[in-house]
Amino acid sequence: MSESLRTFLHVLLIWFAGLGAATQFAKIAVPFADIGPLYPDHIAVIGWLLSIISLMGAALGAISGAITARIGPSRLLLTGLVFGGALSLFQSSLPGFQLMLFSRVIEGLSHLAIVVAAPTLIAQITTGRARYNAMVLWSTFFGVAFALNAWIGLPIVERLGLTSYFALHGFLMLLIAGLIASSGQKSHTDPSIGMRWGISAFLNVHLRTYRSPFISAPAIGWFFYTLTFVSLLAILPGRLPEGQGASIAALMPLAGIVLSWLVVPFLLTVLSCVSVVNLGFALGILTILALFLGAPLAAGCIALFAVLGLVQGGSFAAVPELNDTPEAQALSYGAMAQMGNAGNLLGTPILLVILMGADEVGMFLAVAAFYSIAILVHLVLAQRRRSAGLARRNDLE
Structure with a gap:
């Protein structure tokens, strides 16, 4: 396999990780009408199940960049994917509102890890025009994920329910983590950066x-x-x-x-x-x-x-x-x-x-x-x- 093809496949895997991260938003936003009835006593604050991820990113986005530089984007990306997958599997049990909200807080950290580590890793493994093309591809992850969740996710919710929908997302996140880990892609770290x-x-x-x-x-x-x-x-x-x-x-x-x-x-x-x-x-x-x-x-x-x-x-x-x-x-x-x-x-x-x-x-x-x-x-x-x-x-x- 040529080096350029290998790099393209690595970029594609990282983009799939981005689709998983965007789905952490979309899995609540797209079937939102089905989320409300799960928690009828918390309708006034049900929107927090969606926005809590943004709060974590707004508070910790800059510091996450320093962490990425210190431990390396590959390690942080895999950590975000594994935690995100595990949390989706937990959410498939449809826990009570407080537990679901707490899991979304932690999921916000998983999302942040992915969306900071992934483009950093892409920038490290690509050069020249290939880097520009890869970054343009990466920039589409949010819109593509929402479209896929509307076209494919909603029929899954209608036929199999939210439990299967969340579980499928968790399984796919863990699968992507396994594929990226097995690809052997290395990234730069800087242990000299004091945390x-x-x-x-x-x-x-x-x-x-x-x-x-x-x-x-x-x-x-x-x-x-x-x-x-x-x-x-x-x-x-x-x-x-x-x-x-x-x-x-x-x-x-x-x-x-x-x-x-x-x-x-x-x-x-x-x-x-x-x-x-x-x-x-x-x-x-x-x-x-x-x-x-x-x-x-x-x-x-x-x-x-x-x-x-x-x-x-x-x-x-x-x-x-x-x-x-x-x-x-x-x-x-x-x-x-x-x-x-x-x-x-x-x-x-x-x-x-x-x-x-x-x-x-x-x-x-x-x-x-x-x-x-x-x-x-x-x-x-x-x-x-x-x-x-x-x-x-x-x-x-």
């Missing part, structure tokens, strides 16, 4: 991560992407004429995946990753402007999510482009996990408040403003990177 615990260590990791215009840039742009992605996916279908909402809701994330696969690899041969991200945000603003000029809302929804596919693919690819060392890459992916979870947590409440107070026009103006801020922040960080590079050259001279 200290406590408030000071927690703050130091965050300061190091977010002070760096190289490490933090993909994550900060990613925050503005996630601030609108899930929220618009939840809000926009309900604003469409009756009968269109369900089909448009299915097409919106798929449009982003398709454009990311078809266009981003080509764009990355002529533009930097950050330029591709900014292009996606700029096209998003133009799409919103087209809605104000009378474009049909259904077409606008699909077009908006399609151009956001550029942000999706470019952001993950930006990490290895901006950061040379495995440690810096791990910190950057950890920050992306943190900012992504923060965006998912805040986006829907913020846009709903704007929608109720300033109607649909105000909501779209807010989204355009978020994308404008994202572009501005990327331009400022790019200037800081140029200044840092110039300072380094002057020091060498």
Whole structure:
């Protein structure tokens, strides 16, 4: 087997691990109507079964990058998969609400381990254009997993119930862990990195991560992407004429995946990753402007999510482009996990408040403003990177 084929198969296995991680969200979100009746006495707080994973990622994303650099992404990826699989098997017993909620807290740690370790490992085992293509593939894991759970998972729930659905997810997570372990893929570790615990260590990791215009840039742009992605996916279908909402809701994330696969690899041969991200945000603003000029809302929804596919693919690819060392890459992916979870947590409440107070026009103006801020922040960080590079050259001279 050629080395390139071996690497491709390893990347594919890691992407399957990402599908398992995304399903940790989707297995609650997609059959949510079936989850509520399990806990009729806790309907008011049933949403925590979904969002608790985002809370863990928002709190611990940056520190998870430091842990990844210290112990290596392969080991952390396998740990996340095994714990995630075991927890899904436990959840298949449909325990009481408190136990289920506690298991979801721990599952949040499993999810975080996978989504930080997996792209870090991909960045280590690929180079050049293959790395860009691999990162574009990785960036689709969330949307693909939700689509698969809707198309395949819901029929399983209807025919066999939630017990079989959760058990199948657990079995597949453990199977993927076994395949990755048997592949013999090694990753870089840095034992010299001291792992200290406590408030000071927690703050130091965050300061190091977010002070760096190289490490933090993909994550900060990613925050503005996630601030609108899930929220618009939840809000926009309900604003469409009756009968269109369900089909448009299915097409919106798929449009982003398709454009990311078809266009981003080509764009990355002529533009930097950050330029591709900014292009996606700029096209998003133009799409919103087209809605104000009378474009049909259904077409606008699909077009908006399609151009956001550029942000999706470019952001993950930006990490290895901006950061040379495995440690810096791990910190950057950890920050992306943190900012992504923060965006998912805040986006829907913020846009709903704007929608109720300033109607649909105000909501779209807010989204355009978020994308404008994202572009501005990327331009400022790019200037800081140029200044840092110039300072380094002057020091060498």
